[in-house]
Amino acid sequence: MINSKIIKIFSEISEYYAMDDVPFKPQAYEKAVRVIESMEEDLEVIYKAGGQKALTDMPGIGRGMAEKIEEFIKTGRVKEHERLKKKCPVDLEHLTAVEGLGPKMIKTLYQRLHVKTLADLEKVIKAGKIGKLPRFGSKVQENILRGIKFVKGGQGRILLGHALPLVRKIEKRLAELKETEKVVVAGSIRRMKETIGDLDILAISSEPKRVMDFFCAMPEVEKILAQGETRSSVHLHNGLAADLRVVSQESFGSALQYFTGNKDHNIRTRKIAQGKNLKLNEYGVWRGKKQIAGRTEEEVYQAIGLPYFEPEIREDRGEIEAALRQAQGKPSGLPKLVKYEDLKGDLQMHSTWSDGAYTIKEMAEAAKKLGRQYIAITDHGSAKLRIANALDEKRFLKQWQEIDKVNKSLSGIKILKGVEVDIDDKGRPDGLSDAFLVKFDIVLASVHFKMRMPKAEMTERIINAMKNPHLDIIAHPTGRKIQSREEMALDMEKIMAGAKETGAILEINAYPERLDLNDENIRKAVAAGVKMSVGTDAHSIEHLHYLELGVAQARRGWAERKDIINTMSYPELIKFLKNQG
DNA sequence: GCCGTTTTCGGCCCGACTGTTTTCAGTCG
Numbered sequence: 001m002i003n004s005k006i007i008k009i010f011s012e013i014s015e016y017y018a019m020d021d022v023p024f025k026p027q028a029y030e031k032a033v034r035v036i037e038s039m040e041e042d043l044e045v046i047y048k049a050g051g052q053k054a055l056t057d058m059p060g061i062g063r064g065m066a067e068k069i070e071e072f073i074k075t076g077r078v079k080e081h082e083r084l085k086k087k088c089p090v091d092l093e094h095l096t097a098v099e100g101l102g103p104k105m106i107k108t109l110y111q112r113l114h115v116k117t118l119a120d121l122e123k124v125i126k127a128g129k130i131g132k133l134p135r136f137g138s139k140v141q142e143n144i145l146r147g148i149k150f151v152k153g154g155q156g157r158i159l160l161g162h163a164l165p166l167v168r169k170i171e172k173r174l175a176e177l178k179e180t181e182k183v184v185v186a187g188s189i190r191r192m193k194e195t196i197g198d199l200d201i202l203a204i205s206s207e208p209k210r211v212m213d214f215f216c217a218m219p220e221v222e223k224i225l226a227q228g229e230t231r232s233s234v235h236l237h238n239g240l241a242a243d244l245r246v247v248s249q250e251s252f253g254s255a256l257q258y259f260t261g262n263k264d265h266n267i268r269t270r271k272i273a274q275g276k277n278l279k280l281n282e283y284g285v286w287r288g289k290k291q292i293a294g295r296t297e298e299e300v301y302q303a304i305g306l307p308y309f310e311p312e313i314r315e316d317r318g319e320i321e322a323a324l325r326q327a328q329g330k331p332s333g334l335p336k337l338v339k340y341e342d343l344k345g346d347l348q349m350h351s352t353w354s355d356g357a358y359t360i361k362e363m364a365e366a367a368k369k370l371g372r373q374y375i376a377i378t379d380h381g382s383a384k385l386r387i388a389n390a391l392d393e394k395r396f397l398k399q400w401q402e403i404d405k406v407n408k409s410l411s412g413i414k415i416l417k418g419v420e421v422d423i424d425d426k427g428r429p430d431g432l433s434d435a436f437l438v439k440f441d442i443v444l445a446s447v448h449f450k451m452r453m454p455k456a457e458m459t460e461r462i463i464n465a466m467k468n469p470h471l472d473i474i475a476h477p478t479g480r481k482i483q484s485r486e487e488m489a490l491d492m493e494k495i496m497a498g499a500k501e502t503g504a505i506l507e508i509n510a511y512p513e514r515l516d517l518n519d520e521n522i523r524k525a526v527a528a529g530v531k532m533s534v535g536t537d538a539h540s541i542e543h544l545h546y547l548e549l550g551v552a553q554a555r556r557g558w559a560e561r562k563d564i565i566n567t568m569s570y571p572e573l574i575k576f577l578k579n580q581g
Numbered sequence: 582g583c584c585g586t587t588t589t590c591g592g593c594c595c596g597a598c599t600g601t602t603t604t605c606a607g608t609c610g
Contacts, residue, residue, distance in 0.1 A: 017582095024593060028582040062583045100599085102608050137601060187610095200610085226598055226609095233598085233609090243610080245597095258595090263610080270594045275587095281595055 016084035018103040031060040090116045098147035157195035161512025179207040186259035190311045192552035199242035208246035251283040253296035258282040264316035273304045312555040335558045342567040345374035348535025354379035355388040357540040366541035368413040376418035383431025416441040427464030437470035446475035455489035466504035476509040476516040496528035510550025511537040522557025
């Protein structure tokens with residue numbers, strides 16, 4: 001996969017052009033970086049399949065960049081990048097990560113003091129050499145030192161599921177202030193992106209100063225980066241940066257629209273406004289100096305001739321085009337996204353019978369409290385019994401007795417007898433016979449070992465599992481763990497075609513580290529007409545909340561209610577699973 | 582450097598905050 005290398009090279013080219021005030025090129029390279037960051041396919045594969053043409057078909061990639069990608073594939077380098085790097089050979093990746101340090105300052109530091117790395121930078125500041133440079137006063141030095149510390153603290157993006165509890169706590173606390181009329185968390189949290197880089201909080205208040213004072217004094221705040229009347233920025237102890245913006249009622253909708261993003265969606269909407277001789281900014285939609293919209297997002301979108309977009313799909317991944325098609329009465333418009341409350345049950349969780357922390361009864365009671373109508377207990381089944389305390393046929397028979405008992409004693413929730421069975425390297429269920437599997441209400445198949453097989457064999461392995469009529473769902477189909485384990489090598493086109501043909505269901509595993517399928521693969525499944533299920537993979541009652549994360553990814557993947565099987569009622573689902581075989 | 586149902590040339594989203602610049606550059610989102 002060469003994408004990360006191209007991303008690094010293009011980012012650096014962008015910074016170098018910015019150092020020299022080259023107009024427009026930096027933004028062009030930045031845009032291309034965002035596009036490449038959000039794609040899954042390997043640029044090299046795309047190039048090998050379709051040459052430069054296939055590359056320039058991507059948004060933001062034109063001839064110049066396609067040539068550079070080609071050059072990198074052929075020679076392993078990009079001459080223009082090397083030329084620029086030679087002029088200013090510095091560790092851009094880490095220097096630019098320092099808050100408040102941009103290309104101009106990095107250039108000055110290199111030219112005047114030969115600063116190349118974070119260590120160099122720390123050294124010259126501590127040696128008192130930096131104060132002689134223009135625009136490097138004591139405050140700047142202090143901020144840079146703090147920024148270096150922050151970068152070294154391993155600052156990265158945080159998993160959505162890990163950030164949400166704190167975010168909601170802060171949101172609630174601000175909302176309860178008497179000085180605030182409304183508080184909403186915007187940004188990637190509102191879009192429910194799988195990882196988030198910072199918090200963007202928006203508030204309506206007629207006393208912004210007091211709200212800002214309160215915000216900056218919260219116990220989670222480690223350092224105040226900026227504090228103004230309309231915007232404040234802080235670093236939190238957990239490594240997240242948080243921004244609070246206070247806006248007026250009249251501008252709340254446009255501010256929410258703007259700070260929800262993403263950036264490319266916003267650029268598109270602003271251009272569309274421009275095309276109608278309007279201006280869209282965070283204060284409203286303007287015709288000349290007259291504000292014509294801004295109180296609500298619906299109003300803002302309407303004013304520029306667009307429908308409302310659910311936050312989860314605001315990624316400039318075709319939603320604007322779909323809306324425009326819809327406006328012209330053409331097919332393939334915006335989807336009617338599955339709703340959070342459409343989910344009736346949870347189709348993967350574990351109990352004390354295998355590696356869960358709570359009994360079947362405790363899980364069922366907790367799920368009922370969350371409004372689930374049914375759950376599937378899917379304890380591990382495998383010949384490799386030592387793994388995750390997996391069950392054999394004998395123990396399953398005992399476990400079923402317990403499920404029957406709990407089903408009798410609990411009203412208002414149904415428990416399905418399920419299993420998450422390992423599949424071997426040929427896609428065969430490991431340790432449980434077909435004659436036994438058929439007795440379960442629902443069977444999940446998953447890969448837990450030999451995850452590094454070559455692409456063709458791994459794809460074959462999964463498709464073989466799909467062909468087995470006793471296996472209903474492929475659990476966490478790609479095996480990835482966000483920020484820690486790569487996806488297994490799979491030909492997703494073939495996987496989708498295989499699922500469509502066999503009627504196999506692909507799981508959207510809602511566990512924060514997994515979110516697997518991810519949003520883009522969900523989109524492919526939707527397009528292929530493949531059904532999906534959402535399961536929390538809960539190992540404790542606290543994890544049952546994760547269902548929301550899975551639905552969020554389904555929404556980000558443009559899934560509708562019909563695409564997700566656990567939007568069905570219990571009787572519908574049982575009938576559906578029986579027909580599946 | 583990219584892009585195009587008003588364009589293959591002439592545009593390119595827009596504003597807040599900081600610091601030390603006495604009028605604005607740099608950075609960020």
